[in-house]
Amino acid sequence: MNQSESEPLIELQTKIAYLEDxxxxxxxxxxxxxxxxxxxxxxxxxxxxxxxxxxxxxxxQGTSDSMGHEVPPHY
Structure with a gap:
């Protein structure tokens, strides 16, 4: 493999390494x-x-307070 053929391969390997990181x-x-x-x-x-x-x-607390202070009805 000569220089011009290996450049794209090296570029792809570099990109893959970057993407993995x-x-x-x-x-x-x-x-x-x-x-x-x-x-x-x-x-x-x-x-x-x-x-x-x-x-x-x-x-x-509100229920017990209202029950204790409630005035019984007059009959």
Whole structure:
């Protein structure tokens, strides 16, 4: 193989090596983003659960307060 025939082959090999490196880099970014998304989902669920329990506590407190202060009907 002479110089002119091997140049396209070397160029293709260089591009393939670059693309393989790029794929590896993108894969690392995707894995990091997946970890962040999982973490954010856990935090979101935790906050949702806290909010839900606070609302239930407020509803329970409101129910017991309104029952205690309610004036009985007159007959």
């Amino acid at each position: 790029l794929i590896e880099s993108l894969n690392e970014v995707i894995c990091e983003h997946e970890k962040r998304v999982d973490s954010l989902e856990r935090v979101s669920k935790h906050l949702y659960d806290k909010l839900e329990s606070a609302q239930q506590a407020q509803n329970n």
